[in-house]
Amino acid sequence: MDPSNARWRKSTRSGASGGNCVEVADNLPGAVGVRDSKDPAGPTLTFAPAAWRSFVELTRTGDPTT
Structure with a gap:
């Protein structure tokens, strides 16, 4: 992933103060990048789009079978 x-974005729930947030870049071909918003020059985690969708869905539902 380059x-x-x-194009990094934060959750709309992160609030104006920044706080403890992650940023997600989902505009990259074949990858989703995740980084710490407080350290944008730091390391980036990379996920396959399907794995990221599964993670997001699990955090929404709390049900690992969905």
Whole structure:
């Protein structure tokens, strides 16, 4: 993944103060990048889009069978 073309976004629930947030870049071909919003130059985790969708769905539902 080349993060130089990433469009990073934070959750709308992160609030104005920044806080403890992650940023997600889902505009990259074949990958979803995740990084710490407090350290944008730091390391980036990379997930396959299907794995990221599964993670997001599980955090919404709390049901690992969905």
